[in-house]
Amino acid sequence: MNMINMKDFLKGSGFIQPIWVFVIVITVFFSFMSEYFLSIGNLGNILVQTSTIGLIALGMTFVMINGNIDLSVGAVLGLAASLSVGLQDYGITIAVIAALASGLVLGAINGLIVWKTGVNAFIVTLGAMIGVRGLIFVYTEEQSFYATNFAFSDFGAASIGPFPVLALIFLVCTLVMHLVLKKTGHGRNTFAVGGNPEAALDAGIRIGRHMMINFIIVGFFAALAGVLLATQMGAATPNLGRDYELWTITAVVLGGTKLTGGFGSITGTLGGVLAIGILRNGMNLMQVPAFYVLVILGLILISVLIIDQRLNVHASKGVSI
Amino acid sequence: MASIEQGKQAILLNKKYKEGLLNFLSAQGILVFFLICMFAFSLFSEQFLSQSNIMTVVRQASIIGIIAVGVTIVIIGGNLDLSVGSMLSFSTVLVVDLHDKIGPAGAIVLMFVLTLMIGAVNGLLIGFMRLNSLIVTLAMLSAVQGLVLIYSGGKNVDIANQSDTWFAIFGRGYVLGIAVPVILFAVLAIIVQVGMSYTSYGRRIFAVGGNPAAAVYSGIRRNWCVFSTYLISAFCVACAALVLGSRVMGSQNNVGQGYELLVLAGIILGGTSLLGGAGSVWKTIIGVLILGFIQNGLLLLGYPYYTQWLVTWVIIILAVWLDLANKRKRLFTTHS
Numbered sequence: 001m002n003m004i005n006m007k008d009f010l011k012g013s014g015f016i017q018p019i020w021v022f023v024i025v026i027t028v029f030f031s032f033m034s035e036y037f038l039s040i041g042n043l044g045n046i047l048v049q050t051s052t053i054g055l056i057a058l059g060m061t062f063v064m065i066n067g068n069i070d071l072s073v074g075a076v077l078g079l080a081a082s083l084s085v086g087l088q089d090y091g092i093t094i095a096v097i098a099a100l101a102s103g104l105v106l107g108a109i110n111g112l113i114v115w116k117t118g119v120n121a122f123i124v125t126l127g128a129m130i131g132v133r134g135l136i137f138v139y140t141e142e143q144s145f146y147a148t149n150f151a152f153s154d155f156g157a158a159s160i161g162p163f164p165v166l167a168l169i170f171l172v173c174t175l176v177m178h179l180v181l182k183k184t185g186h187g188r189n190t191f192a193v194g195g196n197p198e199a200a201l202d203a204g205i206r207i208g209r210h211m212m213i214n215f216i217i218v219g220f221f222a223a224l225a226g227v228l229l230a231t232q233m234g235a236a237t238p239n240l241g242r243d244y245e246l247w248t249i250t251a252v253v254l255g256g257t258k259l260t261g262g263f264g265s266i267t268g269t270l271g272g273v274l275a276i277g278i279l280r281n282g283m284n285l286m287q288v289p290a291f292y293v294l295v296i297l298g299l300i301l302i303s304v305l306i307i308d309q310r311l312n313v314h315a316s317k318g319v320s321i
Numbered sequence: 322m323a324s325i326e327q328g329k330q331a332i333l334l335n336k337k338y339k340e341g342l343l344n345f346l347s348a349q350g351i352l353v354f355f356l357i358c359m360f361a362f363s364l365f366s367e368q369f370l371s372q373s374n375i376m377t378v379v380r381q382a383s384i385i386g387i388i389a390v391g392v393t394i395v396i397i398g399g400n401l402d403l404s405v406g407s408m409l410s411f412s413t414v415l416v417v418d419l420h421d422k423i424g425p426a427g428a429i430v431l432m433f434v435l436t437l438m439i440g441a442v443n444g445l446l447i448g449f450m451r452l453n454s455l456i457v458t459l460a461m462l463s464a465v466q467g468l469v470l471i472y473s474g475g476k477n478v479d480i481a482n483q484s485d486t487w488f489a490i491f492g493r494g495y496v497l498g499i500a501v502p503v504i505l506f507a508v509l510a511i512i513v514q515v516g517m518s519y520t521s522y523g524r525r526i527f528a529v530g531g532n533p534a535a536a537v538y539s540g541i542r543r544n545w546c547v548f549s550t551y552l553i554s555a556f557c558v559a560c561a562a563l564v565l566g567s568r569v570m571g572s573q574n575n576v577g578q579g580y581e582l583l584v585l586a587g588i589i590l591g592g593t594s595l596l597g598g599a600g601s602v603w604k605t606i607i608g609v610l611i612l613g614f615i616q617n618g619l620l621l622l623g624y625p626y627y628t629q630w631l632v633t634w635v636i637i638i639l640a641v642w643l644d645l646a647n648k649r650k651r652l653f654t655t656h657s
Contacts (some may be wrong), residue, residue, distance in 0.1 A: 117638070121593060123638070126586065127637040131635070134627045207657075208657055246462065250460075295467035302446065305452045
């Protein structure tokens with residue numbers, strides 16, 4: 001492999017994305033370090049553990065390719081989890097529908113504000129992150145809810161054959177969102193708006209609507225992740241989902257999506273999510289304290305940023321002193 | 322004829338006066354809003370405007386305020402700092418834990434040195450290596466939180482003998498009837514505000530944040546400027562940790578969690594643009610105090626503490642929106 005190919009490969013323009021090489025390397029590493037790592041049961045575990053952050057990351061990828069960011073996903077997740085458990089007196093179906101609807105509505109509100117007022121998405125969703133957490137506390141009155149209907153928590157532990165249902169839901173959603181991004185007009189326009197909003201506007205793309213649709217998508221996935229997390233625990237606490245926005249953004253950035261918009265992929269995001277999940281799971285199996293994972297993730301994130309910058313140095317070279 | 326001229330002049334003068342008033346309202350809108358809030362709360366609660374209550378609010382707001390002063394400089398320089406929350410945990414745990422081991426003076430010095438070193442790492446990565454500040458400080462947020470947990474082993478720390486240590490003065494002391502945290506906040510804010518307004522250093526930071534390329538062509542050492550903003554931010558965090566550690570005389574591992582967002586909320590509310598090149602410490606103080614007084618006012622009116630988060634949601638977006646609408650002379654964007 002000569003130098004140019006190597007560069008193309010690391011830039012992610014080749015067939016395999018660099019994050020997947022990383023995923024393969026740590027998989028091999030942990031399978032040597034722990035005999036339990038490569039068992040079917042543990043791989044299913046990893047997928048279930050990552051499904052929460054993974055589902056949100058799918059939506060976040062769309063929003064970030066679009067050139068925006070959503071900091072409110074953790075709070076939306078918490079609200080949906082509380083609603084899906086707290087409304088079970090009206091039946092599980094209604095509770096779950098209400099929870100998912102709350103995600104759609106909050107996403108739509110965020111998107112509408114970003115579209116109509118022109119306020120930076122970072123500020124809009126920072127406000128929503130604080131405010132939606134307030135909504136959770138108003139609704140729950142600081143109480144944790146427990147699911148009394150076991151059909152709800154059984155769903156979180158169910159599996160079809162050897163495959164856990166939650167993992168299957170995550171994988172199916174990943175496939176669907178990959179196709180939406182690659183094969184539909186909305187996906188193409190999302191790239192166009194993120195790459196150059198003014199050019200997209202001149203080309204007749206309705207940039208506001210695409211932004212709003214993407215915020216609705218991420219709101220829906222955050223709510224879905226909240227409901228599924230609640231089924232796993234059979235309960236919901238008002239502080240559920242704090243810091244999830246940080247983990248999600250970390251996963252998406254690891255997967256190669258640019259914060260500036262216009263570049264990214266669902267396959268990369270899947271790699272980023274799996275990298276975090278495998279690191280956590282593998283280090284748990286090696287009995288490394290969970291604290292070290294935080295440091296290692298921070299270091300990996302900075303390394304990815306440095307490698308990315310060194311490779312794209314000609315594209316982004318400004319004046320330097 | 323004379324009367325017509327006079328009339329014209331009167332109309333012009335009137336117009337000028339009106340425009341001046343509108344300009345004042347749009348430039349100082351947040352201050353006007355602040356005064357209206359204070360007035361409204363004072364109607365419903367007698368204690369609200371009492372001297373003791375005002376001092377309590379300012380004292381409560383001073384920790385967030387001290388950090389916000391530093392982060393404002395980073396933002397004016399065109400970058401973000403999300404790592405201040407974790408750094409606050411780090412510094413507070415460090416100073417409280419070392420207090421009993423090597424004495425208060427040593428603990429304070431060591432805490433300042435180590436906190437400034439974290440700031441220097443931020444500054445190196447963002448100033449000299451030109452990495453995206455949002456992601457770098459996000460990574461540092463996670464890494465520094467991990468360091469705190471590794472250092473403390475997941476246990477909370479506290480100071481054994483709380484009654485006779487002079488360390489208490491930073492959080493609990495009073496000088497001339499004013500709480501020390503408030504004095505520290507005021508002194509820091511004045512120094513930084515004067516530095517930003519009246520020195521060439523301040524002008525350089527504004528230039529770097531406003532147009533980095535132009536700043537570099539004017540001979541400003543951009544990398545050093547950005548680097549220095551992160552040192553200032555770290556220094557402010559260390560001061561806040563001094564106050565927090567001394568007031569509580571103990572610390573949880575994640576005591577600073579979420580502070581970065583409260584700080585940002587105060588800065589945005591004050592009207593400092595996240596794009597860099599504009600803003601002031603003065604505005605940030607107003608923003609932080611508004612959040613403090615709204616929290617206090619809602620509590621005095623008997624609402625639970627979390628209602629302030631809903632109010633914060635609305636006013637942050639409203640404040641930025643109205644500012645934007647004023648600039649483009651239109652309430653809504655026109656694109657579809």
